[in-house]
Amino acid sequence: MSKPPPRASTDWPRVEAAWRTAITAAPGERGSVLDVACGEDAALRAQVEDLIAADANSERVIVEAVAAGARLLASGAANCRQIGPYRLERELGRGGTSTVYLARSEGGPVALKLLDRDRLDGRSVVARFEAERRALSALDHPDIARLLDVGLAEDGRPYVALEWIDGLPIDAWCNARGLDITARVRLFRRVCAAVHAAHQRLVVHRDLKPGNVLVTPEGAPKLLDFGLAKLLGDSEGLPADPTATALRALTPAYASPEQVRGEPVSTATDIYSLGVLLFELATGRRPIRTEGLAPAEVERAICEQPPSFTAVRLPADLENILRMVLRKEPERRYGSVAQLDEDLGRFLAGRPVVARPDTWAYRTTKFVRRHRWAVAAASAFLALILAFAVSLALQSRRLARERDRAERTAGFLIDLFEISDPSESRGASVTAREMLDRGAVRLRTELADEPEVRASLQETIGRVYQNLGLFSGAEPLLVESLATRRRLFPGDHPDVASSLNRLAVVHALSGDYAKAEPLFREALAMRERLFAEDDPLVVASLNNLALLLHDRGDYAAAEPLYRRALRLDREHPDPDGAATVNLGLLLIDRGDYVTAEALVRPALATIRIHEGELHSEVARTLGFLGLALEGQGRWAEAEQSFRRALEIDQTVQKGDHPDLARDLHLLGALFLEQGNLKAAGPPLDRAAEIRERLFPPTHPELAATWERQGRLALARGGSNDLVQAEERLDRALAAFRASFPAGHPSTADALVPLAELRLRQGRCADARTLSHEAVASLSGKLRETDRRFERAEAAVAAASRCGGRRNKAFAPTLPGLTDQNAHRFTPH
C-alpha cells in the first residue's frame, strides 16, 4: 500500500494549511483533526500524513546530506596533489585518523594512506616507521597486501603506501555471492592462515575487520593494513588526549576487551577480532551491539556483555567455537589462530570440536576470584558473607521456592570458601577454619526448618573442610547431609548422588578405602540411571571409582573404568582432564611409561588450547608428563618438562604456592633418582620450605618431600647425613601416620627408607619391624608386582638377613616411588 508522493499538482496551500492544523494538534488528536481538515480528499490526506511521517528525523537527513557534500568537496580539494613519488588520483575512503587515496607511482597504482593530523612529530615517526617497515616488509604472504613505502608528505604528515587491492570487503563479497555458511567458513580459514603466518613473524594486526579483509574477484582474500594500527596508533608524538581513548583510532565493534581497556595486545587480540568477523560472516550481525552507544558504554559492553547468540541460528559446534574465540579473557581464547583454524576444520569435517562452553561453575568461580582481595582481607568479612548467604538461601527458598536458586546460593558459598582452600590462597586457613566451625555450628541450629538448604550448605562446608585437609571436620557434616537428602529424596536423586560422591571422596582421601568404595559405586550407579552415559557427572564418578581402585593398587580393575570414562568423554572433551591425567598416572604407577606419555601428551595439548600456556593446569600436566619421561629414563626431557612447569608456576603464582612446591619437589626427586645428589638438595629444600609454611605438619605432600630429603641424606651416607635422614624420615612417618589411618599404603613410603636406615645403623630388629609394617600396609592394596611392594619386600628380605652384623650396607638402589599426592579426585 504505497502512498502517493507529495505532488506539486496538489493544491499546495491546502496541504500546508492541513499540515499546520495537524502538526499543532496533540499526536492523539491528529486523526480527527485531519478528518475535518481533509474531508473526502484522500490524496490530500495521504500527502499530509506523508509529511507528518517524515517529520521525525528530517533535520538529521538534511544536515547529513549537506555535510556529505562538504566532505566530498574537501576530498576533491586534495586531488591532483603530489605526495612523495605518488600522484593522488582520488579519495577512496576516510577513517578516524587517516584518509586513503588511490595514487599512482611509476610502478603502478598504490593505496596511499595519509594521516589526517600533522600533530605527529614526523621525523621520529618516520624513524620508527622505518624499523617497523622492515618487519612488515618481511610479511611476504600471498594473502597479505604488501607494505610498499612509508614517508612524509610535504606538509609533514606521515603516509604509508600499500599494495593496491581491487576487491570487496569480505562480508560484502560473501553476501554478493550468496555464499552458504560452509563456503564462508572455508574462506575465513584462508584468512586465519594469513593471520597465523603474520603471527609467526611476530606481527599482530590489531585492527581486523571486514574493511581490512578484501576479497578479489578471483575469490582470494587479501589482508590490508597489517601492523599499521601499531605503526599509526602508538606514535609517541601523538598528544595525550584523555577523551580520545584508544577507541577512536580503533574500530570499536571489532576491538577486544583488552584493547578498549588499553591493556597490552597480543595475538589473542587478533583472535578476538577474527571471532567478531566470523560471527558477522556467519550470522550477519555483530556479537555485541555497539551502535549508537557512547564511548564509555561501548567499552563496558565489550568488556562485560557476553556475545549474543539469541536470535541467531548456528550449528552448535560453530557456536562453541565462537564463544571460545570471543571470551573476554585473552588467555582463555584459543592459544593461536592455527588452533582456531584447526577447530574450524573439524567443524567443516563434522568432527567434534575442541571448543566447549563456559560452565556455570567457572563463571561463579571467576566472580569470586575477582573479589578475592575482599574475601582474603578479613575473616570478619567472610563471616558476614556466610551470614548473608545463609539468609539469602532462606529467602530464596521462602519466596521463590526455586530449587536452583537455593543451589546457586550454596554454590556461591562453595566458591567463597574455596578461597580459603590452601591451594587457593595461602595463610587464610586458620581464620577459615574458625569460620567453618562457626558455620557448622550455626547450621546445626538455624536451618532446621529448611532441611534441603541445610543439607546443601552442610555439603558445602564439608567440601571446604575436605579441601583444607580437615577430613574429620568434613565427615560428620557430609554424613548428615547425605542422611537428610536420602530422607528428602527417597530413590535416585542427583543431590543424593552428589552427597554420596562427596562423602566417598573424604573417606578415600583419609585412606579409608573400605568405606569409600561402596559409596562411590552407589553414586556411580545412581548417576548412570539418572543421566546420559556421557554426562560429566557419570564420567566424574567413573574417574573417582577408578582412582580409588588405582590408589589401592588394583590396576586391573581401575584401568577399564578410566578408559570408559575417557571413551565416554570423547564426545564432550574431558571436562577437566582428570580421567585422562589419572589414567596416565595409573600407567606410570604400573610402569607403562610409554602409554602414559602417549596419553598425557594430547591431554596436555588440549589443556593448552583451553587454558593457554601460562596456566597452573598446564604446569600440573607437565609434571605428569615429566614423570612418564622419568620412568623411561629420558632424564633430559623429564628435566625439561619439570623445569617448564616450574617456569609457568613461577609466572602465574604470586609468591610461594603449593604448585610451585610440587614442581620443585618433582625436579629434586628426579635428580635424586638420577643419583645427582648435589642437584637434588636445593629444590627439595625449597619445596620443603614452602610446604612447611603452607601446610600443617601432618600434610601428606609435605611428608613426601621430607621423605625425599631423608632418602637424599641416606644416599649421601655420611654420619651427619644419617642423623638428618633419621630426623626427616621420622617426621615423614609421623605425618603419614597422623594424616592416614593405620595401614594406609602411603605410610610405606616412609617406612621403607626408614627400614633401610635402620639396617645401615645395624638396628636389625627395628628394620624388621618397619619393613614388615610396610609390607602389611601395602599387601591387599597393591598388586604383588607393584614396584612399591617389591621394594618393601626387598627391605624385609634384607632385614631378615641382618643377623646383628653391624655396618652391613643396604644399597638404596631400589626403584623410586611415584608421587601419590598428584592424584586427583573429581569433587563433583
Place this chain on the structure above:
Amino acid sequence: MDAEEITQLLAAWRGGDRGALDRLVPRVYGELRRVADRYLRRERTDHTLQPTALVHEAYLRLTGAERPEWRDRLHFYAVAAQVMRRILVDHARAHRADKRGGGVRFLPLDEGTAAVGERAAELIALDDALESLAKIDPRKARIIELHYFAGLSVAETAEVLDRSISTVVLEARLARAWLVAALREPAHV
C-alpha cells in the same frame, strides 16, 4: 583593497545592482574552495568540516572584518548560501560522472565512513528535491538553503526573508518534511 571591494560589492548588490552579484560569486566561490582545501590539510575533517564553518571562514577572509556590519554579513551569507550549494552539488555531480565507467572500486576504511560515491548521491538527491520544492514554494526552499548551506540562524534567516521567526521555524519544518518525503520517493523527482 580586496576586503573593501567585497564590502562595496555587497552594498551595491543590496542596493539592487545585479552586476555586483555576478562579480561577487566567483570570489566567494574561490575563497570557499581555498578554505575547504586548508581545512583538509589542517585537521581531521570527517566530523568537523561543516559547510557553514567554511562559509563563515570564507566571509571573514574575504571581508577582513573583525566586526563586520551585520547587514553586510547577512547579505554575504545569502549569496554564499547559493554559492555553497552550487559548489557542493556541482562537485558531487562531477564526481559521480567521473565514477561512471570506472567500475566500482572501493577500499573502505572504518565503518561509519560512507564510501565516497554514496556521499555524492545523497547530496545530489537533496539538491534535486530542493529544486522541486522551489517550484511549488520558493521561499521554503530558500529557508533550507540559508539555514543549512550557509548556517544562518533562524533569526538571521527570518531577517533576510523579512518574516517572523515563528513562521520560519514552522516553514522550515514543513520544508524538511517535504524534502524527506521526496527523498523517500525518488521516482517523483
